[in-house]
Amino acid sequence: xxxxxxxxxxxxxxxxxxxxxxxxxxxxxxxxxxxxxxxxxxxxxxxxxxxxxxxxxxxxxxxxxxxxxxxxxxxxxxxxxxxxxxxxxxxxxxxxxxxxxxxxxxxxxxxxxxxxxx
Numbered sequence: 001x002x003x004x005x006x007x008x009x010x011x012x013x014x015x016x017x018x019x020x021x022x023x024x025x026x027x028x029x030x031x032x033x034x035x036x037x038x039x040x041x042x043x044x045x046x047x048x049x050x051x052x053x054x055x056x057x058x059x060x061x062x063x064x065x066x067x068x069x070x071x072x073x074x075x076x077x078x079x080x081x082x083x084x085x086x087x088x089x090x091x092x093x094x095x096x097x098x099x100x101x102x103x104x105x106x107x108x109x110x111x112x113x114x115x116x117x118x
Contacts, residue, residue, distance in 0.1 A: 012051040012117040016099075019077035020055060020115065027070060032056040034112060052116035057103060067103055068092075071113055075101040093118070 017033070024031045035054040061067045072092045075081045079094035084102075091102035091114075100118050105111045 013053055015078065016053050016115045016117070019074050019099075020053075022077055023070065023074045027073075029060060029070075031060070052114065055113040055115065057113045058111050064103070064106060067113075071101045071103055074113075074115065075099055088114070 020031060020033075032055065033053050034056050057067050060070065068090060072081060072083075075092040075094060078099040079096055081092040081094050081099075084091055084093045084100070086100075086102050089102045089104045089106055091100060093100045097118055100116050102114045103111070104114050
């Protein structure tokens with residue numbers, strides 16, 4: 001079974017949620033989405049156009065490496081991915097540049113995965 005999406009139809013947050021849910025199920029994890037288009041984000045954030053979600057990361061794993069491995073698997077559900085370093089943290093981006101996942105605020109109270117369509 002597959003779902004095809006015509007060009008111009010952009011259910012971006014649903015695609016992100018599906019990749020997250022499928023990966024969490026494989027890893028037997030319960031995850032919490034902490035933000036979609038709600039909350040305060042930087043000006044121009046993809047959250048405001050339903051193209052980004054934030055996911056609580058602090059309690060999922062003990063090490064940053066484990067968190068990044070999980071993030072990599074989420075992004076790889078959307079396509080082959082390369083490791084990237086962004087101003088807000090390390091992450092993974094699909095080779096076609098369409099999807100990005102970042103581990104932001106590492107070690108701080110607001111640490112989270114930020115997933116978006118580029």
